[in-house]
Each structure stands twice: as C-alpha cells, then as structure tokens.
Amino acid sequence: xxxxxxxxxxxxxxxxxxxxxxxxxxxxxxxxxxxxxxxxxxxxxxxxxxxxxxxxxxxxxxxxxxxxxxxxxxxxxxxxxxxxxxxxxxxxxxxxxxxxxxxxxxxxxxxxxxxxxxxxxxxxxxxxxxxxxxxxxxxxxxxxxxxxxxxxxxxxxxxxxxxxxxxxxxxxxxxxxxxxxxxxxxxxxxxxxxxxxx
Numbered sequence: 001x002x003x004x005x006x007x008x009x010x011x012x013x014x015x016x017x018x019x020x021x022x023x024x025x026x027x028x029x030x031x032x033x034x035x036x037x038x039x040x041x042x043x044x045x046x047x048x049x050x051x052x053x054x055x056x057x058x059x060x061x062x063x064x065x066x067x068x069x070x071x072x073x074x075x076x077x078x079x080x081x082x083x084x085x086x087x088x089x090x091x092x093x094x095x096x097x098x099x100x101x102x103x104x105x106x107x108x109x110x111x112x113x114x115x116x117x118x119x120x121x122x123x124x125x126x127x128x129x130x131x132x133x134x135x136x137x138x139x140x141x142x143x144x145x146x147x148x149x150x151x152x153x154x155x156x157x158x159x160x161x162x163x164x165x166x167x168x169x170x171x172x173x174x175x176x177x178x179x180x181x182x183x184x185x186x187x188x189x190x191x192x193x194x195x196x197x198x
Contacts, residue, residue, distance in 0.1 A: 029079035029089050029125040037187040038072055041160055048072045049094045049116050058160050058167040071096045077121045087134030091121045104130045112171045138184050147183040159183040
C-alpha cells in the first residue's frame with residue numbers, strides 16, 4: 001500500500017443516501033489541554049478584561065495586581081487538529097470574580113470586534129467557530145512570542161490599537177510578508193520569574 005492510499009470500510013448507508021465510514025478522523029476540534037497564562041504585548045503590558053466596562057486592553061500591572069489575577073489570568077484551551085499547518089487551534093477564557101468569560105469575534109457595523117461573553121468554552125467544536133484562533137510563531141527568530149490568527153478570517157490577527165490612553169484588544173489585517181509588533185503576544189506564567197513558553 002502506498003502512502004497516498006487510505007483503506008476505509010463502509011459501515012452503513014444512512015438517510016438521504018449518506019455513506020458512513022469506520023476509522024476516519026473527524027474534522028471536529030476536540031480539547032486536548034488547558035494552559036493557564038497571562039498575555040503580554042510587545043510593551044510587556046498584560047491583557048486585562050473588564051466585562052463591566054465591556055473592554056479588554058493591555059495595561060501596566062504591578063506584581064501584586066497580577067497575583068490577584070482579576071481579569072488577567074487566562075485559560076488557553078488547546079484543541080487537537082487534523083490540519084496542523086494552520087497553527088494550533090486555541091480558545092481563550094478568563095475568570096472575573098465568580099464568572100467565566102470566553103473570547104469571541106463578531107461582526108458589528110461591518111467591522112470585526114473582539115468580545116468577551118459570559119460562559120464556558122466547549123470541549124468539542126464540530127465545525128467553524130468564532131472562538132477559535134490559530135497560534136503561530138510571531139517570527140522564525142522569535143520562538144517565545146506568538147500571533148493569533150482568527151480561524152474564520154484568514155489574515156486577521158489579534159492585536160492592540162491605541163484608543164486614547166487605552167491599548168485595546170482588536171483584530172487587525174496582516175499582509176503576507178508584513179511584521180506588525182502590535183500583534184506580538186507573549187504567554188507568561190502568573191509569576192514573572194517563570195518561563196514564557198506555551
């Protein structure tokens with residue numbers, strides 16, 4: 001048998017003449033592991049979610065504030081994938097007081113907006129989802145920093161943009177060979193003394 005041939009066994013003919021097979025991998029995303037990290041931008045500011053103000057922005061945070069973790073200790077939900085070249089599929093959630101919020105993207109007035117909605121990240125995602133981002137190395141020489149591409153719009157990445165005195169979390173279009181420092185995100189353990197790897 002050559003590497004291109006795949007042996008499959010038909011199991012049954014279902015409704016509407018759909019043929020079902022045995023031993024094929026499903027395209028659904030299944031949660032593999034959860035990592036607990038803080039997200040830092042290029043200025044070493046931490047991403048802080050404030051659901052009461054409907055804002056997520058990178059801020060200067062003291063060590064004491066970071067240890068309290070109010071809106072800045074993220075769970076990064078890593079999913080298994082059948083298409084590893086796109087990057088590792090991840091979803092983000094954060095605990096604020098006694099409530100859990102997940103990151104998602106929505107179109108509003110023709111523009112993609114990053115939001116945090118109350119609720120939990122699902123264990124399995126059967127198809128496309130507005131909560132999935134593909135984790136990619138920021139540059140080949142920057143292996144400890146990442147960029148996160150929105151799974152439903154190729155070329156759109158998490159970034160920050162200046163809005164008054166805030167550095168708000170947003171989605172930004174990136175052309176193929178461009179390097180944009182506003183998209184550079186490092187993942188750190190809650191203690192600054194620990195390593196920054198995922």
